[in-house]
Amino acid sequence: MVSIVLVRPQMGENIGAAARAMFNFGLSDLRIVSPRDGWPNEQALAMSAGAKHLIESAKIYDNLKDALADKQFVYATTARNREVEKQVVVLQDIKQDFVQNSAIIFGPERTGLTNEDISLCDAILTIPVNPEYPSLNLAQAVALVCYELSTVIPAKAGIQNEVVMDSSLRWNDDGEIAEKAKLYHLFDFLESELEKRNFWQVPQKKEKMCNNIRNMLTKAELTEQEVNTMFGIIRNLTER
């Protein structure tokens, strides 16, 4: 199942318009991380028009990690090119190698996604726009992504076809890619062990180095077995 994840959205109207666009193209799983104006949101409900049930069943999270826990592959939408070592997918090409158990995440209206948000994702998804005016409205960006996805998702009218989905899980050469919850536990474990050992000698560099490590480990497309092995390695290295 494909999920649309709005990260710290500001305007309820945009949340509602995004839900409407999702349902227009047969998507139904809406997840929202820390909406600025809290939840429920009257404006979101009003703007969602005939897609009210998507707003009413939206899942709300405190942090992005939890919102992505059951996913195998995560696309981060960005307007600008980031200096990040990640696969870049142009929206028109998203059909190629599309991972069904995935999430597309969208940042707040004013600022977009942070580097930390992006460090949790597998690929950057870009929408080619006029360089003179690249600022897309949040709900319109969601509409464009859902429009492109409508021809690849096995969903019809919000009903997910579990059989087709199972057959299109993401595999690498060694097996099925681990769910994000597993990978993020590895991040937490490694970061706390490094913290204990005063690895971050310059505190200002901690965030950037953390993001680099996450990007590196995400890029590896680890299977569940490989994540377990990594846990084992870290435990072994840290034994007294």
Place this chain on the structure above:
Amino acid sequence: MVSIVLVRPQMGENIGAAARAMFNFGLSDLRIVSPRDGWPNEQALAMSAGAKHLIESAKIYDNLKDALADKQFVYATTARNREVEKQVVVLQDIKQDFVQNSAIIFGPERTGLTNEDISLCDAILTIPVNPEYPSLNLAQAVALVCYELSTVIPAKAGIQNEVVMDSSLRWNDDGEIAEKAKLYHLFDFLESELEKRNFWQVPQKKEKMCNNIRNMLTKAELTEQEVNTMFGIIRNLTER
């Protein structure tokens, strides 16, 4: 040059959001027929954000014919399938045989285009949507069309490339297709001649029969020379 034409739009917010989406994808020629709340419109200006100049330079018309006068090919966007004998183009396929000197027209939010509006157009443009919820937001529909067009229009950042455009005028086997103004004069002339002769014996059927005649003549893709010939034929037939 590709023009976006909003026909009797109701909400200023949607006009502004449509302008913003146009500029995001490098389109700049916005035409508006009889906006419900008059013109200028404060809400349109506010919602257009960085695309204010498109709102300020939008051309306003009393009727759709005038808005389309200088065009060679017109696409009518509709949600529902209409029982009209016209070419149907699916948005994903609009790049094929795209006519540069064209317009895409969008109907009012609540009701969409009338059959009379559609009788002035060459093709129906459809956006494949979830049949359970086909109602697209007006500005999002504009965004989707502009997104698909961004890869075929020779425009970049709103600057039209006249040389490329001239080379992609629409021709049929007999020459360049007439501009709509010429064709619509033919409609008016023929309809007034028929009126004089009491052709519409049942007044309730007049609108439907008019639309049928327009659809027929539009489908013929007449060149300017052929339109002149038609004028000659009608004059000849009506001479005492």
